[in-house]
Every structure is written in structure tokens, then in C-alpha cells.
Amino acid sequence: MGEKVAVLSSVHNAIRILQTFSTSETELGISELSVRLDLAKSTVFRLIRTLSEANLVEKNIETQKYQLGIAAFQLGFIVYHSMELRRIALPILDKLAKSIRRVIRLGVYDNGGAVYICKRMPEDDDATISKIGDRVPSHCTAIGKMLLANQSEMEIERVITNGLPRYTKKTIVSPNELRQHMSDIKKKGYALTMEELRTGVSSVAVPVQNDMGKIVGAISITGPKSLFYPNQIDQYVRELRHCSRQITERMGLDYFI
Numbered sequence: 255m256g257e258k259v260a261v262l263s264s265v266h267n268a269i270r271i272l273q274t275f276s277t278s279e280t281e282l283g284i285s286e287l288s289v290r291l292d293l294a295k296s297t298v299f300r301l302i303r304t305l306s307e308a309n310l311v312e313k314n315i316e317t318q319k320y321q322l323g324i325a326a327f328q329l330g331f332i333v334y335h336s337m338e339l340r341r342i343a344l345p346i347l348d349k350l351a352k353s354i355r356r357v358i359r360l361g362v363y364d365n366g367g368a369v370y371i372c373k374r375m376p377e378d379d380d381a382t383i384s385k386i387g388d389r390v391p392s393h394c395t396a397i398g399k400m401l402l403a404n405q406s407e408m409e410i411e412r413v414i415t416n417g418l419p420r421y422t423k424k425t426i427v428s429p430n431e432l433r434q435h436m437s438d439i440k441k442k443g444y445a446l447t448m449e450e451l452r453t454g455v456s457s458v459a460v461p462v463q464n465d466m467g468k469i470v471g472a473i474s475i476t477g478p479k480s481l482f483y484p485n486q487i488d489q490y491v492r493e494l495r496h497c498s499r500q501i502t503e504r505m506g507l508d509y510f511i
């Protein structure tokens with residue numbers, strides 16, 4: 255128990271160190287951090303060394319002080335990018351939700367799963383966001399499958415190796431079946447789930463690209479299985495692709511604004 259508490263305390267103090275840096279103070283020394291955080295210099299030095307190994311902080315050779323490193327920038331960029339994607343997509347997805355009267359979601363890939371960063375409900379006149387941050391499996395959700403299909407073969411195999419839990423009798427749990435499914439999704443350009451996560455619920459998703467052509471997320475339409483017959487699925491895909499193109503174009507325009 256004591257060792258666990260010590261580890262949690264170290265993590266907490268490492269986070270405090272990172273949060274001490276600001277735009278007005280981009281560089282700080284060991285002594286400064288020690289005084290501000292009321293920590294022993296040896297403790298600060300040990301934590302800084304660990305953060306440096308992870309590239310979260312780096313040392314300025316000229317000043318002998320520390321600043322946030324490239325890994326911190328990368329983490330911040332991921333958050334910023336997701337926020338920008340969501341901001342740009344919201345009005346476009348609002349319009350789609352009100353038009354087709356279905357649940358609309360926007361998600362991004364996250365370590366073998368998908369995280370919803372936006373959900374629009376047609377019943378909400380003010381388009382209130384709900385359940386932001388929900389994490390769902392990638393092998394049985396439309397957004398998850400769409401995003402997984404566009405990962406590297408190594409990542410797909412990693413997800414398969416970690417196991418494919420069954421949620422309904424229609425969940426794909428066979429590694430070979432999922433591999434073939436991923437290949438088919440890449441060819442068709444959209445992903446479909448039919449009662450694979452929840453009985454009676456189906457969903458279809460298409461990818462969202464940035465202005466450089468990189469897939470940065472996926473958007474989906476979800477509803478009762480009875481409303482997912484072939485002609486209707488085709489219509490959903492057309493609507494989603496139209497929205498996806500609008501998001502991509504908007505991202506490109508924002509880059510130049």
C-alpha cells in the first residue's frame with residue numbers, strides 16, 4: 255500500500271511540474287521548481303529526469319533550465335486537433351441530425367478503440383451534446399471499425415490479439431472474419447454495424463479527412479435496425495459523405511484564415 259501511495263504521489267508531483275510552465279515562463283530551473291512546489295531539489299531532479307526521458311521536458315544547454323519538450327507539444331496538439339475538428343463539425347452535424355432525425359456521432363481513434371467527441375440528437379432543439387468522451391470498442395461499432403480499418407496492419411493485429419469481446423450474437427469475434435471485414439471497409443469506404451454492439455441498433459460511418467488527406471476521425475448515423483435497409487443505408491452514406499467533404503473543406507479554409 256505504501257509503495258502504491260508513493261507512486262501516485264510521484265505522478266501527482268510530475269504533473270505539478272508540467273503545469274508550472276506557462277507562456278510567460280517557458281523555462282524554469284530545478285531550484286525555482288523546488289521553491290514553487292515546496293519539493294526537495296533531489297525530488298524535483300529525479301522527476302525532471304524521468305520527464306526528460308519521456309521527452310515531456312528538455313534542457314536548454316545555454317540557460318541550464320528546463321522547458322516543455324516535444325512530447326508535451328504532441329499531446330497538446332492531439333487535444334487541440336480534436337477540439338478543432340469538433341468545433342468545425344458541430345454546425346454541419348447539427349444540420350444533418352435535424353434533417354434525417356437520427357443520432358449523429360463524431361469520433362476519433364484511441365489506442366484500439368474510438369472516443370466520441372460529439373453526439374447530436376434530433377430530439378434536442380438546442381442540439382445539446384451528450385456523452386462526450388464515451389469510449390467504445392473498435393470491432394463492433396461503425397465509427398470504431400471505420401477508424402480501425404485505416405490503421406496499420408500491425409495495429410489491427412494488436413487489437414485482435416488483445417481479444418474481441420462479444421456484446422451480441424452478431425458481434426464479430428473471429429480474427430479472420432474481422433481481418434476480411436477491415437479489407438472490405440477500406441474498399442467500400444464506409445463501415446456498417448448491424449446489432450453488433452446493442453441488439454436492435456445499427457449504425458453506418460464514413461471517414462473524415464483533414465485538408466492533407468489524412469483520416470482524422472469518422473462520423474456516423476445510428477438508429478433502429480428496421481431503418482437500415484439497403485436503399486436507406488445508401489442514402490445515409492451519401493449524406494455522411496457530403497458532411498465529411500464539408501468538414502474537410504472547412505478545415506482547409508480555417509488553415510488559411
